[in-house]
Amino acid sequence: MTAMPPVVKNGVPLAFVLMLLGAPRAALADGLSGFLEYGFGSGTNKVRDISGATSNSSSSNFLQRYNLAFDRSLYPSLLLKGGGLFEGTTQHGSFEGRDSRSTAERLSPYLELSLRTPFVGSGIGYRRREDMSSANGVSAPKEIQDLYTFDFSLNPSDLPTLSFNYGHRDLYDENRTMRNIALDDFTWSSNYRSTQGLELNYGGGYSLMQDRLLQSENTSLSNAVRAAYSGKIPWRSVTYQTSYNFNIQNSQVSSGSAYVSQVGQQLALITGNVSPTVTEGQLGTFQPLNLVRPQSELPPAVPKQNNIGMSFAVDTEVNTLFLAVTSATLGGTHPSVTSLKNYERLFTWQIYTSKDGVNWSILPAGMEPTVAVGSNPATVGDQTGFVFDFKPGVRTRYIKIVETPVPLTAPFPADINPDSIVAVSLQASTVLQAAPGKSASSSSSAGVFNFNARAQLSPNVSYDLGLVFTHSKTDQASLSTTTLVNNGLSLVYRVSDAASLNGRLTEEFSLDPEGEVRNMLTYNAAFSLMSLPTLTHSLVYGGRTEFAPEGTVISNSIFLNNSAQLYQGLSSVLAAGFSTTSRSTGEVSDSVSFTFGADIVPNRYVTMTLSYQDQTGQQSGGGKPESKTYTRTAAANVTYRPFDALYLTGGYGLTMQDNRSDVTLQNYSIGWAPFRGGDLQFAFGYNEALDSTGNQKTKSMLPSLRWNIRPGATLDISYSVQQTTSDLSGSTDSRALSAHLRIAL
Numbered sequence: 001m002t003a004m005p006p007v008v009k010n011g012v013p014l015a016f017v018l019m020l021l022g023a024p025r026a027a028l029a030d031g032l033s034g035f036l037e038y039g040f041g042s043g044t045n046k047v048r049d050i051s052g053a054t055s056n057s058s059s060s061n062f063l064q065r066y067n068l069a070f071d072r073s074l075y076p077s078l079l080l081k082g083g084g085l086f087e088g089t090t091q092h093g094s095f096e097g098r099d100s101r102s103t104a105e106r107l108s109p110y111l112e113l114s115l116r117t118p119f120v121g122s123g124i125g126y127r128r129r130e131d132m133s134s135a136n137g138v139s140a141p142k143e144i145q146d147l148y149t150f151d152f153s154l155n156p157s158d159l160p161t162l163s164f165n166y167g168h169r170d171l172y173d174e175n176r177t178m179r180n181i182a183l184d185d186f187t188w189s190s191n192y193r194s195t196q197g198l199e200l201n202y203g204g205g206y207s208l209m210q211d212r213l214l215q216s217e218n219t220s221l222s223n224a225v226r227a228a229y230s231g232k233i234p235w236r237s238v239t240y241q242t243s244y245n246f247n248i249q250n251s252q253v254s255s256g257s258a259y260v261s262q263v264g265q266q267l268a269l270i271t272g273n274v275s276p277t278v279t280e281g282q283l284g285t286f287q288p289l290n291l292v293r294p295q296s297e298l299p300p301a302v303p304k305q306n307n308i309g310m311s312f313a314v315d316t317e318v319n320t321l322f323l324a325v326t327s328a329t330l331g332g333t334h335p336s337v338t339s340l341k342n343y344e345r346l347f348t349w350q351i352y353t354s355k356d357g358v359n360w361s362i363l364p365a366g367m368e369p370t371v372a373v374g375s376n377p378a379t380v381g382d383q384t385g386f387v388f389d390f391k392p393g394v395r396t397r398y399i400k401i402v403e404t405p406v407p408l409t410a411p412f413p414a415d416i417n418p419d420s421i422v423a424v425s426l427q428a429s430t431v432l433q434a435a436p437g438k439s440a441s442s443s444s445s446a447g448v449f450n451f452n453a454r455a456q457l458s459p460n461v462s463y464d465l466g467l468v469f470t471h472s473k474t475d476q477a478s479l480s481t482t483t484l485v486n487n488g489l490s491l492v493y494r495v496s497d498a499a500s501l502n503g504r505l506t507e508e509f510s511l512d513p514e515g516e517v518r519n520m521l522t523y524n525a526a527f528s529l530m531s532l533p534t535l536t537h538s539l540v541y542g543g544r545t546e547f548a549p550e551g552t553v554i555s556n557s558i559f560l561n562n563s564a565q566l567y568q569g570l571s572s573v574l575a576a577g578f579s580t581t582s583r584s585t586g587e588v589s590d591s592v593s594f595t596f597g598a599d600i601v602p603n604r605y606v607t608m609t610l611s612y613q614d615q616t617g618q619q620s621g622g623g624k625p626e627s628k629t630y631t632r633t634a635a636a637n638v639t640y641r642p643f644d645a646l647y648l649t650g651g652y653g654l655t656m657q658d659n660r661s662d663v664t665l666q667n668y669s670i671g672w673a674p675f676r677g678g679d680l681q682f683a684f685g686y687n688e689a690l691d692s693t694g695n696q697k698t699k700s701m702l703p704s705l706r707w708n709i710r711p712g713a714t715l716d717i718s719y720s721v722q723q724t725t726s727d728l729s730g731s732t733d734s735r736a737l738s739a740h741l742r743i744a745l
Contacts, residue, residue: 037742038741039740048732056095056096057095083109087106088103102134109127109128121152121155122151150167151166168185176212176213178213181209197231204222211256216254217255220251220260227244244448258431259429260430260431262317264313268286279362289308289422290422292419294419306404308426310426312398315480318429320430322388325422327420340373348404348406349401351363351390354396363394368390369388388401444474445473447470447471450467451465461490466487469483470482480513487507489504501528507520508522522544526540536563539558555580557578560577569602574596576593577592578592586621587620588619588620590619591618594613594614595612596610605641629657630657633656648669649669653666668687680706681706684704695727697724702721704719718737718738719738722734
């Protein structure tokens with residue numbers, strides 16, 4: 001372990017810290033607040049592969065953070081605020097005898113004056129940020145950002161609201177030789193909503209960016225309007241909602257290039273490398289994904305992949321992607337470009353596009369992306385990450401990046417967590433290029449019209465109608481439109497107090513920008529029965545027939561679900577189902593599934609769970625050889641908590657798959673927290689997991705201590721040990737100590 005640095009730096013004496021620990025908080029002046037914060041972390045990591053080769057690494061880091069803020073009411077509703085933050089981190093690292101040292105410091109003062117009333121609001125402010133860093137004794141130029149802001153808003157009752165914001169930023173290094181950018185941003189908006197269901201919204205923005213080193217200027221003007229109305233017709237209890245959104249954007253660049261942002265919905269998915277593959281599979285809701293494998297984690301038997309993508313309302317031109325990342329460290333979350341460049345060549349990336357969001361194709365030959373670490377090229381800001389260029393670009397509805405997590409290699413800068421570089425957002429753009437001494441412009445527009453209506457034909461039957469029409473146009477492409485119409489009948493019928501029936505029949509028609517027509521029928525029905533207050537059943541049928549240019553696809557499924565509360569402390573679920581899909585090519589896919597689960601609570605100290613799942617699939621026809629697959633999993637878990645401060649858990653799992661050896665998993669853990677509710681709190685955790693794949697065994701131990709010194713002052717200390725051994729990949733031994741002290745003024 002590396003010794004902890006002293007808690008004395010930059011003229012902050014230890015006596016002052018001790019004084020703050022004992023000082024009563026009430027002695028501080030009204031409107032004045034702040035805190036002191038210190039953090040220390042140290043760790044070692046030893047990896048031994050199956051050949052016997054060993055590598056050792058260690059690291060330690062120290063954080064200090066000082067914050068002071070004040071606020072003062074000059075007049076009623078007129079508030080003056082100000083303050084500042086200083087933070088610094090120092091990190092030492094060693095890998096195979098090679099030592100490294102890096103530091104990062106940030107100073108950020110601010111001052112704001114604001115007027116806030118229910119009718120009017122206004123404010124002006126100034127913020128400054130200075131970033132300083134060094135690595136192995138070599139200092140980087142100081143990076144400075146000055147921000148001036150002004151805002152004004154009116155909020156009259158029953159009338160349109162109005163808001164206006166202006167910001168000016170200067171971004172430069174201390175010598176103004178590497179960066180010297182001025183950015184002006186204007187935004188405005190107005191909103192109106194009536195009690196009769198009418199809603200009107202308007203928003204706009206103008207930005208001007210001047211690069212004084214490159215002598216280039218970029219401007220962007222955007223306007224967006226939205227009109228919506230909802231109402232009700234007494235006849236047949238008809239309700240309806242309709243809206244229209246339209247936006248237009250113009251960009252211009254002189255003597256250089258500019259990036260025009262393309263608005264889309266972010267998507268994400270974590271998969272293995274087999275099912276779904278990178279060329280097949282629908283992405284889901286976006287979530288932050290870790291791009292690296294933690295140092296103490298051995299390679300999984302099936303490598304995980306990160307799928308990070310975007311979808312657009314219509315076919316959109318894209319030739320640049322920016323993947324923003326964070327790395328949670330003692331000093332903050334945003335790594336610098338300089339630190340990220342250490343790992344630029346470590347990652348491997350692939351880019352895929354899709355028309356339907358399910359079937360994916362890799363970028364064509366000659367358009368392989370170039371990847372570089374940098375800031376978001378479309379906006380000037382604090383985000384850092386990876387920039388993907390693949391000119392001349394593609395027109396697509398869906399696009400995604402595929403990456404397999406890899407471990408980072410030492411040394412580790414102060415703003416890089418060895419176990420965590422997390423992708424937090426994906427942004428798409430296209431490049432607007434101007435010849436030297438000339439200017440170029442680009443414009444785009446898009447609109448979406450929505451209409452939805454529902455008619456209650458009878459107490460049990462309702463009819464729905466929906467229409468979505470989109471249009472878009474850019475300088476590079478002609479007018480593009482899509483049309484989607486869906487209508488359906490819904491049935492909800494209460495057979496008795498214990499039984500109910502519901503069903504729905506829906507027809508959907510779509511016309512894509514290429515003129516291809518798709519038609520789909522979906523139909524489903526469900527019958528629910530509560531034969532006893534503790535016994536319920538449901539039978540669900542669903543089907544879909546899709547008519548498309550590439551062929552017809554018919555899918556049907558039926559599932560039976562049962563749940564029972566047999567008696568107090570014993571409940572179970574039992575479900576079984578069958579699904580089949582046939583294509584016009586003659587290909588047929590069948591699947592049978594069975595699920596059982598039970599929760600057993602014999603007394604208030606013991607909880608047990610049992611589960612079993614069986615899924616069998618078969619494919620035939622379509623000129624392909626017949627194939628069968630199955631997956632069976634069984635698991636049992638027991639938790640014993642004799643009293644609140646102690647718990648013990650154990651679990652066993654078995655997985656069986658065709659053409660693979662059976663895999664067993666065992667897991668044991670213990671948790672102990674003897675001093676709950678006191679100023680001094682201790683906790684201890686131990687976990688052991690056994691995986692028959694490669695005879696892998698993982699042990700981890702985590703004792704931790706929290707001392708509530710006084711209100712607003714806490715000290716947290718923890719120590720962790722994790723050891724992993726495997727016949728396939730070797731062994732790892734990781735140990736880490738962390739301490740964190742925070743003192744509120």
